[in-house]
Amino acid sequence: MTQPTHPIGQEINAFGQVINNKELMLVHLRLKSGEQVPPHDHKGQEVFFTVVAGTVEVTLDETETYRLSTGTVLHFPGEARVGVKAVEESEFFVYLINRQ
Known part of the structure; x- marks a missing residue:
């Protein structure tokens, strides 16, 4: 597969904070x-938590727990903790x- 001189896309496989701009942190x-x-918490932001491998338990405000798996x-x-x-x-x- 050839890589273009000036690519449009960006492959992201590093860990940690991989994008942080005025619209989005990934x-x-x-x-x-x-x-x-x-x-x-992440006040002022909408959060989308996406599992790509394994299983995690995500607790919101110490009252709701979600068991999330791949996909x-x-x-x-x-604002939720x-x-x-x-x-x-x-x-x-x-x-x-x-949020804008």
């Missing part, structure tokens, strides 16, 4: 089984879209 994470992301997307307002726990080794993308 975070790519991998957690080992049992690892957690402590509760936090699942969870949407929620950034979100915590994540990997049920098994997992990989996911979090799209944080800034």
Whole structure:
């Protein structure tokens, strides 16, 4: 496969915060089984949490828990406090879209 001199597309396979501009932040994470992301919020943003491998439990405002597996997307307002726990080794993308 040939790569163009001035590509239109951008392959993203790094981990961490991979895009951060005025419209969107994209975070790519991998957690080992049992690892957690402590509760936090993303005020002023809409959040789309997309699992690409494994299974995680996502808790919103310490009252709702969602068990998400590969191919699942969870949407929620950034004002909700979100915590994540990997049920098994997992990989996911979090799209944080800034409200206009």
